[in-house]
Amino acid sequence: MNLVFYLLAIGIGIITGGMTSLIGASGVMIIVPILTMFFKVGVHAAIGTSLFVDVIASLTVSYSYYKNGNIDLKSGVWIALTSVIGAQLGASFANKMEEGKLSSSFGIFLVIGGLSMFYNSFKGKNDSLDTVRGFIHFKREWQKILAVLITGLGIGILSGLFGAGGGVMVLLALIILMSFPLHKAIGTSTLIMAITAFSSTVGYAARGNISLILGSFLAGGAVLGGILGSRYANKVNERTLQSAVGICFMAMGIVMTVIAIIK
Template identity: 65%
Template sequence: MMQPYMYLLMILIGIGTGAITSLIGASGVMIIVPLLTMLFSVSVHAAIGTSLLVDVIASLTVSYAYYKNGNIDLKSGIWIAIGSIAGSQLGALLADSMGESNLSSSFGVILLLAGLFMFFKKSNDNKTTSNKMHKRINFKYEWQRIVASLLIGFAIGILSGIFGAGGGVMILIALIVLLSFPLHKAIGTSTLIMAITALSGAAGYAIRGNINLTLSLLIGIGSIIGGALGSRYANKINENLLKKIVGVAFIAMGVIMTMITLFTIK
């Protein structure tokens, strides 16, 4: 039986997850999975399944806040969502066939790479640069854009199913580069698509019994609080500073998780 402070800790983890989702459109998996495995001794598979379910809760909360501000356009991004649903099922199947140590070490590497990317990546609000990126992808026919969106969504879904990430950042990039979305509308739309992708992945993990409902509920409650508060102040925080802070946290967790995996392999 868990101590009372553990319940509070899970809610705090959820608050942090919701805040990150609302501020930078990223999945909470990179917080939830390492903390559940390191602090609560949850298996990697169960931690990933649980994180996907929390992603659904957090993403719906955040996307609703963006919707109220007119910053969601799912019609244009629906093909990415459809592709991601199929891909996440394949990803969940692949993850189930991976060994615990392989999945854990792979996730540690993903954390490290994501942390380094976020730490060194600077926000670019330069419209000229953005327009140049848009011109690199020029579709002559609408069906070409649809096929490209489906393939991108499928790839994002596979990664989501394997590592428990709703794919928010990758969807965000796809919406900006592929579909030329304005930034705020891209964040709102990608968060809603992330909820759909995460739901599909969570279903795949639930079928295999890899979701802890108690942890999902407690962390999910926290994510609603964090998501609602974070969405309110999303445009008031220096993005570069926030990315560096989160990047350092991801790098630290990635190193710790990788080291634990290496030292526990017999």
């Protein structure tokens, strides 16, 4: 692998870190398709490497939110707890799946994620969340905790299966289930994403499915992208960004699914 290869990896990392800081999303949706389609990395190793990068990028971004007082891990600890358990289950399931099936499953997951982002970009964000809140009522505190525990478990399983740290899903859980203010929800969800991704990373590393050299270059770029993105996050038109990223995700997911079917 030559210098251009590693410079490209750094560039991809910068984009990944920037996306995490701007919309709180996992970098898996960028890294896995690119590593599998253009770098010829196996899908298991691509997911494991993306999780490793997710940990670094998420910690970088969450630190910037922490400096502004926008992290409350104490309230989100229940999600973090069960997401770690779910991540190990997901990583175990993924290791037993064939490359083709895992690749096509990830492609479908990517398309769904892209559709969701694209759809939400055309809706009033606060209105849609208020509508959802209207259908969720907890008469007892234990009911609220149980709902959060189940949510965390599901997020963790998805993280282990597809390499997604679950940032967007955690964000919605904190806003809808725990009534977090938006900025504090973003900061807390990003830190929880780092914890969940770390748990999944351990599972993939134990099975030898992480490229540490390539991951280090990607992570280096992600740190730079995360710092720059956090600095300018509030200046970006959120709806325009969501639409563009959603379209890209859908395109990459369709390509991955088609390639998996052809193989």
